[in-house]
Amino acid sequence: MEDGALSFLEVRGLSKRFGGLLAVERVDLTMADGDMLGLIGPNGAGKTTVFNLLSGFLAPDAGEIRFRERRLGGLKPHDICRLGLARTFQIVRPFARLSVLDNVKVAALARHPAMADALAAARAVLERVGLVDRASELASRLTLADRKRLELARALATEPTLLLLDEVMAGLNATEIDAMVRLIGAINSGGISVLLIEHNMRAVMSLSHRVIVLSFGEKIAEGTPRAVAADRRVIEAYLGDEYVHPAAH
Amino acid sequence: MRLWPLGLALVALAALPPFIGSYAVTLFTLIFFYAYLGQAWNILGGYAGQLSAGHAAFVGIGAYVTAVLSLRLGLTPWIGMFVGAAAAALLGAIIGYLGFRFGLRGFYFVLLTVAFAEVCRIIALNTEAVGGAVGLYITFTGNPAQFQFQNPRAYYYIALVLMTGATVAVWRLERSRLGAYLVAIREDEQAAEALGIDTFRCKLLASVLSAFLTGIGGAFYAFYQFSLQPNTLFGIPLSVEIIIRPIVGGAGTPLGPVLGSFILSPLAELSRSYFAATGWSGGHLIVYGSLLIAVVLFLPEGAAPFVARLARSWRMAR
Numbered sequence: 001m002e003d004g005a006l007s008f009l010e011v012r013g014l015s016k017r018f019g020g021l022l023a024v025e026r027v028d029l030t031m032a033d034g035d036m037l038g039l040i041g042p043n044g045a046g047k048t049t050v051f052n053l054l055s056g057f058l059a060p061d062a063g064e065i066r067f068r069e070r071r072l073g074g075l076k077p078h079d080i081c082r083l084g085l086a087r088t089f090q091i092v093r094p095f096a097r098l099s100v101l102d103n104v105k106v107a108a109l110a111r112h113p114a115m116a117d118a119l120a121a122a123r124a125v126l127e128r129v130g131l132v133d134r135a136s137e138l139a140s141r142l143t144l145a146d147r148k149r150l151e152l153a154r155a156l157a158t159e160p161t162l163l164l165l166d167e168v169m170a171g172l173n174a175t176e177i178d179a180m181v182r183l184i185g186a187i188n189s190g191g192i193s194v195l196l197i198e199h200n201m202r203a204v205m206s207l208s209h210r211v212i213v214l215s216f217g218e219k220i221a222e223g224t225p226r227a228v229a230a231d232r233r234v235i236e237a238y239l240g241d242e243y244v245h246p247a248a249h
Numbered sequence: 250m251r252l253w254p255l256g257l258a259l260v261a262l263a264a265l266p267p268f269i270g271s272y273a274v275t276l277f278t279l280i281f282f283y284a285y286l287g288q289a290w291n292i293l294g295g296y297a298g299q300l301s302a303g304h305a306a307f308v309g310i311g312a313y314v315t316a317v318l319s320l321r322l323g324l325t326p327w328i329g330m331f332v333g334a335a336a337a338a339l340l341g342a343i344i345g346y347l348g349f350r351f352g353l354r355g356f357y358f359v360l361l362t363v364a365f366a367e368v369c370r371i372i373a374l375n376t377e378a379v380g381g382a383v384g385l386y387i388t389f390t391g392n393p394a395q396f397q398f399q400n401p402r403a404y405y406y407i408a409l410v411l412m413t414g415a416t417v418a419v420w421r422l423e424r425s426r427l428g429a430y431l432v433a434i435r436e437d438e439q440a441a442e443a444l445g446i447d448t449f450r451c452k453l454l455a456s457v458l459s460a461f462l463t464g465i466g467g468a469f470y471a472f473y474q475f476s477l478q479p480n481t482l483f484g485i486p487l488s489v490e491i492i493i494r495p496i497v498g499g500a501g502t503p504l505g506p507v508l509g510s511f512i513l514s515p516l517a518e519l520s521r522s523y524f525a526a527t528g529w530s531g532g533h534l535i536v537y538g539s540l541l542i543a544v545v546l547f548l549p550e551g552a553a554p555f556v557a558r559l560a561r562s563w564r565m566a567r
Contacts, residue, residue: 055443081445089443095436106433109426110445118426158445 007069008033008193009162014063016049016217023049025217026063031162036184036194038208038225040201042238045214047197048090051164054195055087056080067162082110086160090167090197092151094139100150101126101135107157122157129153129183145176152183162193169200177203205229213237251560255504262409266402274405280514281408282469287494287506288415289462294492295500296419296428297455298435299348300355303362304491306344306369307337307460309482311467313373316385316477319395326396330468334461340365341460345453363485370483384478387471396472404473411469412507415462420503431455435501463491490517493537497544499551508552516540 009031016024024046031037039047052058054065056077065072067085075083095103104122105115112118126132129149134142139150148168155163165184169177181203188194188207198204204211205225213221213228215237221228228234266274290304314333318324324332344365348358374382391399398404422428430451433441442448471477481487498509517533524532548555 057439057443076447076449077439077442078445078447081443087443089440093437093440095433095440097436098432102429106429106441106446107444109429113426115424115426115429154440154444 007066008035009068009195010064010066011054012064012066014050014053014065015061016046016053016058017061022217024053024060024214027214027217027219029212029219031193031195033161034188034191034193036188036196036207036209038204038211039195039197039214040199040204040211040228041214044216045237046217047214048166049217050214051087051166051195051197054080054164055085081158081160084159084161085164086155086158086162087164088151088155088166088168090170092144092147094142094147094150094154096138096140098139099136100131100139100142103139103150104153104157107154110158125153125157129156130179144171145173145180148172148180149183156187156192160192162195163187164195164197166197167199169198169203181207201229259413263406266405271401274401276515276518278401278405278408278473279518280510281405281412282466282473283490283494283514284507284510285408285411285415286463286466286491287498287510288412288419289459289466290491291419291459291495291500291506292422292431292462293455293459295495295502295505296422296435297431297452298501299452299455300359300492301344301362301456301459302359302485302488302492303344303364303366304459304463305483305485305487306340306362306366307463308467308470308487308491309366309369309373309477309479310337310340311464312471312477312482313379313385313467314464315468316387316471317379320385320387325394326468326472327394330396330465333468334464337464337467338457338461340369341456341458342453344460345456349449349452349456363488366483366485366488370479373479373483380477382479384476385471386477387475389475396468404469407469411466416503416507418462423503427451427454432501493541495551497541497551499553499555502551502553504556505551505553508556512552513537513540 009029011027011029014024014027027050039050041047049058053060056072056075056079067083070083072080095106101122104125105118108118108121108125112121123132123135126135129152131146131149131153134146139147142150152165152168169180172180177200184194184196184207196204196207208225210223211225211228212219213234220233220237221231265277286304286308290301293299293301311330311333314336315326315329318329318332319326344362348361353361373379379385389397391397430441430446433444433446434448434451438448467482494509494513495506496509497513498507499505516536520533520536524530544551
């Protein structure tokens with residue numbers, strides 16, 4: 001584990017409490033540059049809280065986050081974004097009264113201060129995610145699938161090295177999910193590391209190199225998709241223990 | 250947007266004064282002046298989406314600082330107005346810092362701005378050094394070096410320059426990085442923050458810029474009226490006057506405050522004098538209120554986007 005590449009993202013003992021609820025408890029997490037890591041777990045397991053901690057929207061109660069050798073503690077979300085860690089929101093938050101192109105342009109301005117450069121970069125990103133023919137449409141008029149793409153496009157336009165995707169496939173139909181899986185695969189192949197929260201098991205299992213499973217804020221399993229899917233504790237967390245020990249009942 | 254109709258309108262306004270009477274000159278001066286104040290508010294309220302209902306505070310600070318510097322130290326208002334505007338900008342920074350650092354949104358930010366304006370009013374009312382409740386009076390000398398003019402048309406031109414300058418500034422802001430960031434903050438602050446935008450810094454900049462320009466307006470107002478009264482300059486009614494023009498015209502658009510002022514300022518003046526003459530003083534407020542309700546119901550984005558759509562469909566029909 002002393003490999004230099006492993007220090008791309010290192011999370012140690014991350015904990016967050018909301019009143020009496022331990023939302024995230026001593027979670028460790030490591031990513032190498034270029035990784036595609038799946039983060040799964042039942043509803044309320046603390047996945048989105050982990051994202052909020054990583055992206056600076058919440059301050060951890062304990063634990064440390066190192067991203068490319070830098071400690072993220074105390075940094076604001078915009079600082080973290082500029083360090084190359086971008087996120088999407090589970091409930092998409094497009095700038096509804098702006099055009100699709102302007103939505104992405106705002107994000108591209110983070111790396112391209114000149115307006116013309118930002119517009120060119122935004123167009124290139126729209127091309128990449130397949131939204132270019134919607135460029136002049138108001139964001140509020142997009143379908144859910146396209147809004148998810150827009151959410152992804154905006155995060156991409158900040159030119160991250162690590163992308164946190166929070167359920168970008170929720171609410172999509174099978175065809176749209178296939179397209180999104182291909183898109184995320186291509187983004188990862190292009191050199192951007194991806195940390196993926198996803199409920200669609202087929203998608204997360206086919207995309208992820210490794211998977212981490214959270215349950216009640218704790219990490220209960222980590223490994224290859226195949227190993228995790230066969231893990232007794234994971235099945236228990238998702239389905240209840242009667243499915244693991246049917247004979248006992 | 251086609252610019253030539255606007256250029257034409259500007260030339261017409263610049264050529265107008267020799268052909269109109271003094272009442273019309275006053276009316277136009279007020280239209281330009283309130284358009285200017287509305288434009289200054291537009292930066293913070295329209296673009297950044299932070300609803301200040303206490304912009305009179307900046308008018309008052311700009312007016313009082315400029316007037317006191319002139320009366321006590323003999324500093325010409327031509328320089329003093331920038332000191333006054335800087336003082337207003339400082340207050341804008343303080344209000345912005347408090348409001349944005351502690352995450353006051355919506356109604357709470359509105360209340361904060363109103364509270365600051367009221368505190369300024371009460372301080373001015375009770376400070377004998379600035380005239381207390383009596384206020385300050387500026388002796389008319391007619392000396393242009395002291396921002397005083399024999400010919401009222403001079404104020405017309407100054408107000409026209411203020412309005413045009415602020416509108417060009419806002420038009421350029423809209424096309425700048427800061428402008429794009431302010432709009433993103435207005436639409437969804439958390440999403441903006443996630444995209445690398447320092448939302449605190451941008452909102453603070455908007456507040457300072459807006460307060461500075463409003464402070465300049467205050468200096469103009471003081472030396473146009475020759476008198477400063479705390480209840481007029483810091484009062485809630487003035488704050489409301491500043492807000493409703495951009496809202497009626499279209500907040501967050503470069504032409505909104507101008508259009509709003511051309512609609513509302515003559516209406517306010519004419520209905521005020523009409524209702525006062527018929528013994529129904531205060532009746533103008535009913536006309537005002539009805540118009541505001543109509544705008545909110547039928548043109549919730551204001552008149553400017555509506556006019557822009559009309560112009561587009563007219564061009565397409567040709």
